[in-house]
Amino acid sequence: MLKAANPERPDALTWALLALGLLLLPAGLLVALSAPPDVNQGYLVRIMYLHVPTAWLGYLAFFVTFLYSLLYLFRQNPRHDRVAMVSAEIGLVFMGLALLTGMLWARPTWGVYWTWEPRLTTTAILFAVYVGYFLLRGAIEDPELRRKAAAAVGILGFINVPISYMSVKWWRSLHQTQSIDLTTGRVILAPEMLQALLFNLLVFTLLYLGFVRFRGFVAALEARKEES
Amino acid sequence: MRRVWLLALRDLRLEVRDRTGILSLLAFFAVMLFVMALALGPEEGPLRRAAPGVLWVALAFMSTLLSTRAFALEVEEGTLDDLLLTPGGKEWIYFGKLLSQVLLLLPLGLLALLLAAGLFHLPLERGLPLLLTLSLGALGYASVATFYAGLLARLRGREALLPLLLFSLVVPVVLASVRATVGLVEGLPLAELADWWRLLLVFDVVYITACALLFPVVMEG
Numbered sequence: 266m267l268k269a270a271n272p273e274r275p276d277a278l279t280w281a282l283l284a285l286g287l288l289l290l291p292a293g294l295l296v297a298l299s300a301p302p303d304v305n306q307g308y309l310v311r312i313m314y315l316h317v318p319t320a321w322l323g324y325l326a327f328f329v330t331f332l333y334s335l336l337y338l339f340r341q342n343p344r345h346d347r348v349a350m351v352s353a354e355i356g357l358v359f360m361g362l363a364l365l366t367g368m369l370w371a372r373p374t375w376g377v378y379w380t381w382e383p384r385l386t387t388t389a390i391l392f393a394v395y396v397g398y399f400l401l402r403g404a405i406e407d408p409e410l411r412r413k414a415a416a417a418v419g420i421l422g423f424i425n426v427p428i429s430y431m432s433v434k435w436w437r438s439l440h441q442t443q444s445i446d447l448t449t450g451r452v453i454l455a456p457e458m459l460q461a462l463l464f465n466l467l468v469f470t471l472l473y474l475g476f477v478r479f480r481g482f483v484a485a486l487e488a489r490k491e492e493s
Numbered sequence: 494m495r496r497v498w499l500l501a502l503r504d505l506r507l508e509v510r511d512r513t514g515i516l517s518l519l520a521f522f523a524v525m526l527f528v529m530a531l532a533l534g535p536e537e538g539p540l541r542r543a544a545p546g547v548l549w550v551a552l553a554f555m556s557t558l559l560s561t562r563a564f565a566l567e568v569e570e571g572t573l574d575d576l577l578l579t580p581g582g583k584e585w586i587y588f589g590k591l592l593s594q595v596l597l598l599l600p601l602g603l604l605a606l607l608l609a610a611g612l613f614h615l616p617l618e619r620g621l622p623l624l625l626t627l628s629l630g631a632l633g634y635a636s637v638a639t640f641y642a643g644l645l646a647r648l649r650g651r652e653a654l655l656p657l658l659l660f661s662l663v664v665p666v667v668l669a670s671v672r673a674t675v676g677l678v679e680g681l682p683l684a685e686l687a688d689w690w691r692l693l694l695v696f697d698v699v700y701i702t703a704c705a706l707l708f709p710v711v712m713e714g
Contacts, residue, residue, distance in 0.1 A: 338707070338710045338711075383668075386664075387664070390661050390664045393661040394658075394661045394662060397654075397657050397658045397661055400654065400657065401654060401658065404648060404650055404654055405648060410647075413710070413711050414644050414645075414711065416711075417640075417644055417707050417711050418658060420703065420707060421637070421640075421662060421700075421703060421704070421707070422661075422662065424662075424699060424700070424703070425661075425662070425664070425665070428665055
């Protein structure tokens, strides 16, 4: 994801992605706020336009971490490790936001902020896995061992992502099932709501790409400083 | 294959000769069950309901302590590098350690099961399905625990890091084993529980394959 080995400053694409993401964010908000209320949930459903994209980005970011961890183990290029770390960091932030928005939605809907239900539990555990990822990175001084150990956790930890995603189908309980089911391609959303959701998904993905590239650049600078 | 056996047998012999290690583990486990039984109160109902959860959490602790021991001795005696220097692939070290872990964890788990049956009124009528759950769950714990123990073997502070990394990863195993055990206790038909066993089997296969593939890459250098 980062082309230049030793960039002086973030490249044009990074700035473009960041700018586009940030500019479209208010538009996404507007679309979400003007979307029609839900039959059952009323205006409360609008949290979904924030909740689903953040959760989706968490999954995506952890997948990128998984991919670049694998790449690192095969190629032993520190750059791949940096992308994996940066992506896990952003994934952790977005996963935290997903948990938070989920809790805000749960209070008026279920009457409690938190309940030990499979989707919630597996998501919280996923969060804990990547907290462990950073604790492990902090605990190892030897840079090569640190990169290898982190890559191993990044790969093994990702096994929990499909479990978390499928949990609403395996254990039918409180949490909504997916509005857009990736495994069967079934969509159960009104067209206007689907458009609003997809638009927000796009905006957040753009932001994610911008963040990863920008943070990767900062990480590269840090690594260079550590070496010299 | 011969190497795997030799390594596992050597580890087992070391553990049996030492004895104090396993005995203290078992004592720790018994005390933990006592405290839990005491905390959860004297009535039979709550105790029985809590039994599967307590059993599997206690087994998770046991497998952590056991796996730390598996590599601690190698590091203390400086024999880990000798193992890693033997020519050929490195997967056999993982499999050897895993085998010795499972061979230790299974009898310990069986004792734990009997202990839990006594203290928590856990019914043992359906022994065979319980054993199946125990073996699949123990294998799931041991597969990840062994891998992480090897990864962290040369690190200071591994005693705290290992449970942290391990517990979050083996949660699916805990979940599936507890659900299967609860089903057995409540007397559900076996066909309804087959899903949990299938899930456990899939985890075991996925984790063992992933760990065996990663182990040589991570341990080198």
